[in-house]
Amino acid sequence: MELLSLIGRYFIAGLAEIGRLVIFTKEVVSHLVRPPFYFSMVGRQILTIGYFSLPVVGLTAIFTGAALAQQIFVGTGRFNAEAAVAGITVISIVRELGPVLAGLMVAGRVSSAIAAEIGTMQVSEQIDALVTLSTHPHKYLVVPRLIAAVLTLPLLVIVANIIGVFGGFLVGTQKLGFNASNYLQVTVDFLEASDIHSSLVKAAVFGFIIALLGCYHGFKSRGGAEGVGAATTNAVVSAFILILLANLIITVNVFGS
Amino acid sequence: MKTRVKISIRNLTKSFGSNQVLKGLDLDIMEGESVVVIGGSGTGKSVLVKCILGLLAPDSGEILIDGRDMTTASRAEHGEFMKKVGMLFQGGALFDSLTVWENVAFGLIRAHGMNKDEAHGIAIKKLARVGLGEDVSGLTPAELSGGMKKRVALARAIAAEPEIIFFDEPTTGLDPIMADVINRLITECVKELGATTLTITHDMSSVRKIADQAAMLHDGRIIWHGSRRAMDTTKNPFVRQFTTGSAKGPIKMITRGPE
Numbered sequence: 001m002e003l004l005s006l007i008g009r010y011f012i013a014g015l016a017e018i019g020r021l022v023i024f025t026k027e028v029v030s031h032l033v034r035p036p037f038y039f040s041m042v043g044r045q046i047l048t049i050g051y052f053s054l055p056v057v058g059l060t061a062i063f064t065g066a067a068l069a070q071q072i073f074v075g076t077g078r079f080n081a082e083a084a085v086a087g088i089t090v091i092s093i094v095r096e097l098g099p100v101l102a103g104l105m106v107a108g109r110v111s112s113a114i115a116a117e118i119g120t121m122q123v124s125e126q127i128d129a130l131v132t133l134s135t136h137p138h139k140y141l142v143v144p145r146l147i148a149a150v151l152t153l154p155l156l157v158i159v160a161n162i163i164g165v166f167g168g169f170l171v172g173t174q175k176l177g178f179n180a181s182n183y184l185q186v187t188v189d190f191l192e193a194s195d196i197h198s199s200l201v202k203a204a205v206f207g208f209i210i211a212l213l214g215c216y217h218g219f220k221s222r223g224g225a226e227g228v229g230a231a232t233t234n235a236v237v238s239a240f241i242l243i244l245l246a247n248l249i250i251t252v253n254v255f256g257s
Numbered sequence: 258m259k260t261r262v263k264i265s266i267r268n269l270t271k272s273f274g275s276n277q278v279l280k281g282l283d284l285d286i287m288e289g290e291s292v293v294v295i296g297g298s299g300t301g302k303s304v305l306v307k308c309i310l311g312l313l314a315p316d317s318g319e320i321l322i323d324g325r326d327m328t329t330a331s332r333a334e335h336g337e338f339m340k341k342v343g344m345l346f347q348g349g350a351l352f353d354s355l356t357v358w359e360n361v362a363f364g365l366i367r368a369h370g371m372n373k374d375e376a377h378g379i380a381i382k383k384l385a386r387v388g389l390g391e392d393v394s395g396l397t398p399a400e401l402s403g404g405m406k407k408r409v410a411l412a413r414a415i416a417a418e419p420e421i422i423f424f425d426e427p428t429t430g431l432d433p434i435m436a437d438v439i440n441r442l443i444t445e446c447v448k449e450l451g452a453t454t455l456t457i458t459h460d461m462s463s464v465r466k467i468a469d470q471a472a473m474l475h476d477g478r479i480i481w482h483g484s485r486r487a488m489d490t491t492k493n494p495f496v497r498q499f500t501t502g503s504a505k506g507p508i509k510m511i512t513r514g515p516e
């Protein structure tokens with residue numbers, strides 16, 4: 001009986017949390033289309049979200065792409081289809097690993113940073129101060145971050161895809177004995193426009209999730225440094241889960257064929 | 258001068274869960290008057306100010322500003338009200354991603370649509386008014402001492418020359434000399450602007466310097482309201498205990514220790 005009520009409590013708390021997130025999202029999206037717009041803030045955010053994420057995204061992509069080519073070589077070798085290594089590698093990276101890995105890495109960097117920054121502003125009353133200075137905190141803090149993340153994630157994912165394919169190319173040509181121009185030819189032949197569309201759509205959605213969850217948990221922070229710490233963790237964990245869930249939904253429903 | 262009521266609070270209540278903070282609070286503030294609210298720690302003084310500003314939603318009651326009830330006001334009306342007020346937060350609440358002058362100029366640029374150069378000029382003037390030189394204007398809040406932060410926050414609160422200013426514990430945590438400097442600045446600024454002000458403090462020297470009227474908040478209500486002079490002669494045991502700073506009296510602080 002107690003267990004049941006415990007499960008029930010968690011379930012209801014979970015639903016309430018989803019409800020709050022939906023309300024927050026609606027409120028924020030309504031600010032996306034209503035003036036005033038703070039364009040200068042967007043530029044700064046593009047720099048912090050996009051540019052400074054390049055090294056971590058690049059490293060993740062090259063390591064994963066290289067390892068992936070090796071694994072696919074082993075797998076295809078079991079039914080003598082090694083010739084497909086380049087093709088399967090590029091499809092796996094562009095359709096799945098590029099956006100997901102870039103999304104997760106940027107979520108780890110950016111959702112946490114946004115939650116910490118806005119959380120600190122919340123507990124030190126800077127958010128209240130914004131209101132008394134006639135500035136809507138959602139418009140001033142959330143909207144520029146959302147726009148910046150939705151714009152930059154696709155660019156980051158393009159970079160991740162290219163570097164990931166290059167990682168596979170390195171292993172393929174240096175270790176697995178593929179001919180370089182042949183490997184590239186297969187890569188280009190196998191890649192379809194829908195793969196790239198899928199990649200970019202996912203990237204934009206992940207960008208939205210990353211900024212939204214960072215901001216949401218930042219605004220929810222209560223009670224000093226401890227609250228900000230909890231908000232940071234929650235932002236990253238929930239962004240991870242939502243990215244993977246969104247990835248599943250987009251993959252299966254939109255780009256399933 | 259004291260012609261009409263600027264702020265009128267009627268039967269205001271506010272709870273957080275089971276913690277009933279304001280239990281039907283009434284308070285009138287006349288135009289151009291300086292009212293100081295005193296009361297023990299945690300009695301809800303900051304909550305009162307945040308309710309007036311609309312930062313917290315009260316559970317019930319009315320908050321009339323120039324006769325208009327802010328608890329039922331539209332977003333646009335509330336926006337108009339915000340343009341008329343300045344607020345000095347208890348912790349300063351300076352934006353730590355911006356420099357000192359950008360903090361002071363923030364409301365001028367965002368709320369009043371001033372261009373950057375003009376706002377910069379005014380910010381420098383306001384900073385000078387609170388005794389801070391141009392060399393400070395480019396620093397970030399993290400590089401300032403507590404007293405300097407309070408002065409920057411004061412400059413930001415008065416920058417747009419508001420009609421109504423709220424000061425939440427402007428002198429707490431400052432040495433007595435700096436506290437006196439801030440008190441002086443407040444009285445001077447208020448006189449210059451002719452503003453209506455509500456100050457929260459538990460610093461009695463501050464009350465004596467800046468109050469026209471004093472009000473005491475206890476147990477969720479204003480239990481005493483009178484002129485500054487009346488405060489020193491009143492027989493009200495709560496006010497007497499507070500002004501004399503005694504542990505003995507009707508106000509019981511919750512303390513742990515031997516019973």
Ligand SMILES: Nc1ncnc2c1ncn2[C@@H]1O[C@H](COP(=O)(O)OP(=O)(O)OP(=O)(O)O)[C@@H](O)[C@H]1O
Pocket residue numbers: 273276278296297298299300301302303304305347
């Ligand atoms: N956002 C909030 N959520 C929950 N409880 C709150 C919140 N803000 C204030 N309280 C509670 O309301 C009560 C009054 O707090 P408030 O900050 O108004 O006190 P105060 O009179 O300003 O005290 P001090 O002089 O120490 O600043 C406290 O019990 C506090 O715990």
Ligand SMILES: [Mg+2]
Pocket residue numbers: 302303304347425
């Ligand atoms: Mg307070």
